[in-house]
Amino acid sequence: MSLTTFLQQCLTGISLGGAYALIAIGYTLVYGILRLINFAHGDIFMMAGYFMIFAMASFPWYISIPVVLLVTVLLGVSIERVAYRPLRTAPRMSVMISAIGVSYLLQNLATYLFTALPKGYPEIPFLKKIYQIGGLSASFVTFLTPVLTLIIVYGLIILINKTKIGMAMRAVAKDYDTAALMGIKINRIITFTFAIGSLLAAVGSVLYFTDRMTVFPFSGSLPGLKCFVAAVFGGIGSIPGAVIGGFILGLGETALVAMGYSTFSDAFTFVLLIIILLIKPTGLFGEKTTDKV
Amino acid sequence: MKKNAVSKNKLYTLAALLVIIALLAFLQANSSQYSYQISILERSAIYAVVAVSMNLLTGFTGLFSLGQAGFMAIGAYTVAILTIPVDSRASVYYVNGISPAIANLHCPYWLALIIAGILAAALAALIGIPVLRLKSDYLAIATLGFSEIIRAVIAAPQLDRITNGSYGLKSIPGFPNLFIAFGLPALCILLMVLLINSSYGRAFKALREDEVAAQAMGLNLFRYKELAFIISSFFTGVGGGLLAIFMRSIDSKTFSINLTYDILLIVVLGGIGSITGSVIGSFLVTAGREWLRFFDNPLVIGGFEVPLFRSGFRMVIFSILLMMVVLFYRRGIMGSNEFSWEGLGRLIRSIPSRIKRKSKAQKHPAGIPLCPESMDDSKKGDNA
Numbered sequence: 001m002s003l004t005t006f007l008q009q010c011l012t013g014i015s016l017g018g019a020y021a022l023i024a025i026g027y028t029l030v031y032g033i034l035r036l037i038n039f040a041h042g043d044i045f046m047m048a049g050y051f052m053i054f055a056m057a058s059f060p061w062y063i064s065i066p067v068v069l070l071v072t073v074l075l076g077v078s079i080e081r082v083a084y085r086p087l088r089t090a091p092r093m094s095v096m097i098s099a100i101g102v103s104y105l106l107q108n109l110a111t112y113l114f115t116a117l118p119k120g121y122p123e124i125p126f127l128k129k130i131y132q133i134g135g136l137s138a139s140f141v142t143f144l145t146p147v148l149t150l151i152i153v154y155g156l157i158i159l160i161n162k163t164k165i166g167m168a169m170r171a172v173a174k175d176y177d178t179a180a181l182m183g184i185k186i187n188r189i190i191t192f193t194f195a196i197g198s199l200l201a202a203v204g205s206v207l208y209f210t211d212r213m214t215v216f217p218f219s220g221s222l223p224g225l226k227c228f229v230a231a232v233f234g235g236i237g238s239i240p241g242a243v244i245g246g247f248i249l250g251l252g253e254t255a256l257v258a259m260g261y262s263t264f265s266d267a268f269t270f271v272l273l274i275i276i277l278l279i280k281p282t283g284l285f286g287e288k289t290t291d292k293v
Numbered sequence: 294m295k296k297n298a299v300s301k302n303k304l305y306t307l308a309a310l311l312v313i314i315a316l317l318a319f320l321q322a323n324s325s326q327y328s329y330q331i332s333i334l335e336r337s338a339i340y341a342v343v344a345v346s347m348n349l350l351t352g353f354t355g356l357f358s359l360g361q362a363g364f365m366a367i368g369a370y371t372v373a374i375l376t377i378p379v380d381s382r383a384s385v386y387y388v389n390g391i392s393p394a395i396a397n398l399h400c401p402y403w404l405a406l407i408i409a410g411i412l413a414a415a416l417a418a419l420i421g422i423p424v425l426r427l428k429s430d431y432l433a434i435a436t437l438g439f440s441e442i443i444r445a446v447i448a449a450p451q452l453d454r455i456t457n458g459s460y461g462l463k464s465i466p467g468f469p470n471l472f473i474a475f476g477l478p479a480l481c482i483l484l485m486v487l488l489i490n491s492s493y494g495r496a497f498k499a500l501r502e503d504e505v506a507a508q509a510m511g512l513n514l515f516r517y518k519e520l521a522f523i524i525s526s527f528f529t530g531v532g533g534g535l536l537a538i539f540m541r542s543i544d545s546k547t548f549s550i551n552l553t554y555d556i557l558l559i560v561v562l563g564g565i566g567s568i569t570g571s572v573i574g575s576f577l578v579t580a581g582r583e584w585l586r587f588f589d590n591p592l593v594i595g596g597f598e599v600p601l602f603r604s605g606f607r608m609v610i611f612s613i614l615l616m617m618v619v620l621f622y623r624r625g626i627m628g629s630n631e632f633s634w635e636g637l638g639r640l641i642r643s644i645p646s647r648i649k650r651k652s653k654a655q656k657h658p659a660g661i662p663l664c665p666e667s668m669d670d671s672k673k674g675d676n677a
Contacts, residue, residue: 037430086620092429093357097561098619100554105612112605221550225441228434267445270438277435278423 004135009258010251011138015211017250018145022152022204023227024234024242026197032173032237033193035092039099040079042224043106044198048072048205049121049215050114056122064122069202076198077191085187103221110217118214127210145207146247152200153243160239165192173237222266226253229273235283244284248272302634313475321471331471332539333583338478339535340575344559345482345568346528351557352566352629353489354521355501356425357433361556363440364526366447366548367416368409368533373462373543374398374455375405381464385457392454402466406477406534413530414523416443421522425515440553448545461544465537477535481528486568488524497521558615563625570627577626585611 023045030038051071055064083102087095127141160166171179172189180186208223209215230249234241249269256265276283320327320334343361350356379399382391400408424435447456456462468474488494496517499507508514537543555578563574588607618625630636 035430037434083616083620090623093351093565094619094623096357096430096433097557098616100557101612101616101619104551104554104558105609105616108605108608108612112603112609115605225434225437225550229438232431232434263449264445267442270442273438274423274435277427277431281427281431 005258008136008138009254011136011142013251013254014247015138015142015145015207015250016254017247018149019204019208019211019246020223020227020230020250021149021243021246022200022207023223024230024246025153025156025239026201027228027231028234028236028239028242029169029193029197031231033169033190034084034095036084036095036099037228038197039096039224040083040102040106041197041201042220042222042227043103043110044072044076044079044220045201045205045208045224046110046215046217046220047075047106048198048202049209049219050110050119051202052206052209053119053122053215056124061122061124065206068206069199072202072205073195073198076194076201080191080194085190103224107217107221114217116217118216118219121209121213121215124206124210139211141207141210148203148207149243149246152203153239156196157239165189169193226266226269229269232283233272233276235285238283238285241283241285305634314472317471317475324471333580334576335468335471335474335539336536337576337579338475339532339539340556340559340579341572342478342481342535343529343532343556344563344571344575345485346525346532347556348560348563348565348568348571349485349489349497349528350521350525351560352564353494353501354497354518356518356521357429358436358522358525359433359550359553359557360420360436360440360526361529362548362550362552363436363443364413364417364529365533365536365552366440366443366545367413368406368530368535369537369543369548370447370456370462371409371412371530372402372405372534372537373465375400375408376402376466376538377462377464378466385462385464386454388460389453389457395455402538403477406531406538409534410527410531413533414527417523417526418519421519425518425522437550437553440548441550444545444548447548456545459544461542462537463542465541465543467541468538474539478532481531482568482572485524485528489568493517493520561625562615562618564627564629565625566629567625567627567631569632570625570630573626573632581614582607582611 023041026041026044027038030036030041048068048071051068052064055067055071059067079102083098084095087098127139127144129140130137131140131143160169168179168184168189169192171182171184172186176186179189209219212219226249227246230245231242232245233248234243234245249272252268252272253265256262256268320331324331343365347358347361350358374395375398377385379397382396385391420436420439424432424439427435446452448459450458452458489497496507496512499510499512500514500517500521504514507517533548536547540547559574559578560571561574562578563570563572585607588602588610589604590602592602
């Protein structure tokens with residue numbers, strides 16, 4: 001393998017990893033606060049893909065993207081409202097089953113509304129433009145994804161560490177009941193968390209599907225699970241952990257595909273999960289409880 | 294008095310069994326006429342086995358495992374490889390050829406089912422050692438991961454000469470007759486019932502209620518968890534094998550995560566911790582999907598076509614119904630109670646005071662030994 005091909009693969013891996021990282025943050029935020037694996041998160045990501053298709057049918061991209069972000073946030077927040085909030089006091093298993101139910105519902109809804117056939121993802125001209133750097137050639141989105149991911153993560157860390165609502169989020173993640181006693185409106189914080197998670201999923205979906213070109217009703221389920229694994233790998237509750245987990249997954253998967261083991265690229269994720277759970281069940285950055293949220 | 298009641302119950306159970314056997318004989322005699330209904334019932338019975346085995350873990354031992362599809366895949370592929378007739382193998386493996394190691398392996402379906410169970414159980418024993426150390430959601434996601442790994446390995450091109458890769462395996466011989474198709478699932482469920490009512494079953498329940506307390510009482514936590522996991526996987530493997538015999542052709546896509554979710558929803562609907570609930574659940578869910586089929590066809594009322602009715606609508610309705618159960622009726626159909634003739638009698642006599650009945654039933658949850666077959670019967674009546 002020549003150096004150029006190697007770098008080319010690395011670039012693909014980092015780009016995929018960036019999209020994964022954005023989704024993984026959604027898992028890690030929700031898990032940090034509710035101790036819930038939001039199985040529907042991958043399907044929210046898939047729905048964002050469909051929203052984009054419909055938005056692009058009638059608007060130019062600079063209007064479509066904000067519309068998609070807004071609609072996806074609404075979807076995420078309303079899922080929390082309808083399916084998770086009534087179960088706040090229920091055993092954790094019930095909430096998890098509810099999350100699986102929502103995921104099932106979204107997949108069936110997408111199959112019903114948009115048929116099971118893959119739909120072409122609209123091309124956003126400036127994202128698809130091919131750039132040449134040295135021997136490497138890739139579309140703009142490939143370069144943009146990791147950069148955008150890092151910018152967003154930086155913003156998020158500032159939000160969580162420096163703002164009042166960020167402080168409230170950390171408090172809720174640390175101790176639910178005490179936070180409530182301190183006058184923090186728990187439900188508002190949880191809604192806010194879901195809003196951020198869905199927003200990032202929508203951004204991730206634009207970046208991911210621009211590369212993949214098609215959306216179908218199940219295109220969210222496997223990436224969703226993978227990103228959860230990325231979050232666990234990095235230490236659930238930790239944002240830098242989720243980002244690093246996402247990049248490792250993206251790189252590892254691309255490497256396996258490049259080596260010709262593409263059937264194992266999905267299994268790789270889970271092997272990684274099992275290894276980390278055995279060696280360090282809290283994940284790479286899981287120990288520092290201050291990193292929660 | 295009490296003795297009288299017990300013998301009465303036995304009589305009812307016997308009568309129900311006879312009705313089922315008569316029904317099966319009737320269906321067997323008219324199998325071509327009722328093939329659609331029979332296939333729904335057979336699928337329900339097989340799902341019931343897997344649902345009960347999942348309930349054994351989730352409901353009785355408190356281990357939330359999502360690895361069912363993987364173990365089913367192992368069972369299904371084992372049965373398929375062992376039972377496809379030797380002379381039709383060349384046509385099944387026409388693309389890649391068959392590995393000489395399995396070319397002449399052949400055994401009767403019952404032996405293949407047992408081997409399927411044993412292989413699934415052996416794998417569970419291996420997986421269990423690392424995985425069962427994990428708690429709740431981590432356990433769920435790790436077992437789910439293993440299930441995906443199993444599927445990826447089965448679909449891997451390196452195993453093409455054994456699993457036939459993405460082409461799947463076909464020409465698996467079907468059930469010789471209906472008595473076997475329903476008898477085997479009934480036998481599996483009966484064995485699990487016996488296990489749950491034994492001292493092992495009580496140990497499992499103790500684990501579910503409070504791990505620390507159970508440990509303090511001298512239970513070896515890991516040993517019992519591993520045991521529950523192995524036994525559950527054994528029956529899941531057998532269930533997968535039965536599914537292969539039922540479907541007659543399998544491929545790795547059948548055993549995706551969604552299969553596990555289907556089984557989970559059956560368990561939830563029936564009631565976590567109730568065996569009869571799981572059995573009722575699997576018949577209801579499988580039949581319900583068929584009943585809801587009219588939602589998939591365009592509906593015209595007085596020349597006006599109702600807009601929502603088209604392909605896929607049924608699954609939306611179905612998933613909304615399931616969400617309703619999860620959100621508003623969390624106990625499922627049976628809660629953690631089991632079916633008993635008294636319960637049925639009370640239900641029929643006093644539908645308005647049902648809530649009272651539930652609280653009474655909770656006082657003696659063990660009740661009369663359940664009788665899953667009789668539930669099959671009621672569902673069959675609805676279908677045929």
